Amino acid sequence: MSLRTFLLCLAVGCASCSNTPTAPTPPPASASSSTTSTLAGRVVQNGTTTGIAQAVLTLVDASGNAVTATSDATGAFSFSSLAAGMYSLQTTAPGYVMSAASISVPVTSFTVQLAAERSAPVSTLSVEISGPSTLAIGQSRQLAANVVYTDGTRRDVTNVATWRSTTSPVAAVSSTGLLTAYSTGTTVITAAFQDVSGSFDVSASSQ
Numbered sequence: 001m002s003l004r005t006f007l008l009c010l011a012v013g014c015a016s017c018s019n020t021p022t023a024p025t026p027p028p029a030s031a032s033s034s035t036t037s038t039l040a041g042r043v044v045q046n047g048t049t050t051g052i053a054q055a056v057l058t059l060v061d062a063s064g065n066a067v068t069a070t071s072d073a074t075g076a077f078s079f080s081s082l083a084a085g086m087y088s089l090q091t092t093a094p095g096y097v098m099s100a101a102s103i104s105v106p107v108t109s110f111t112v113q114l115a116a117e118r119s120a121p122v123s124t125l126s127v128e129i130s131g132p133s134t135l136a137i138g139q140s141r142q143l144a145a146n147v148v149y150t151d152g153t154r155r156d157v158t159n160v161a162t163w164r165s166t167t168s169p170v171a172a173v174s175s176t177g178l179l180t181a182y183s184t185g186t187t188v189i190t191a192a193f194q195d196v197s198g199s200f201d202v203s204a205s206s207q
Contacts, residue, residue: 051075
């Protein structure tokens with residue numbers, strides 16, 4: 001073999017050795033999504049557990065964004081991917097009086113009672129409080145209060161109800177329903193409107 005041929009083979013061999021495959025670059029990790037909640041419940045005839053089908057529910061957030069849902073044959077409905085915060089819920093169904101309420105999300109479930117049109121005179125029945133039942137120390141969350149009438153209709157009384165905490169050192173509530181946790185323990189939050197009131201258990205923890 002001539003010296004020129006030997007040197008040419010040596011160059012080709014070195015070039016082949018340098019072509020070492022590289023590991024593929026892993027795809028970037030996807031950003032974690034924000035925490036959202038699901039609101040599920042039922043629309044029923046006032047004073048019963050009988051579901052109302054085809055009721056239209058409109059949920060509006062604090063920015064005015066609205067989503068709708070329709071109850072199924074059992075009166076069940078659900079809204080998914082909801083950010084925490086205050087919402088207004090309007091429910092209508094043919095032959096029934098419209099219901100309007102405020103809801104503080106997250107909340108486990110919500111029952112809407114609709115009264116038939118041209119029903120008997122109504123009176124206040126109870127006050128329902130919604131909102132988070134557990135808070136970490138230092139957190140503040142908004143509660144909502146709705147007065148429920150005997151015909152099943154609701155009225156938002158969050159800003160006019162009389163709020164009270166049985167153990168303020170654990171968690172205190174403002175005159176507009178803003179709840180703040182201060183130390184580990186439990187307390188009972190009450191909201192009173194006219195001659196009726198409602199209660200809500202709250203737990204505060206260090207985590």
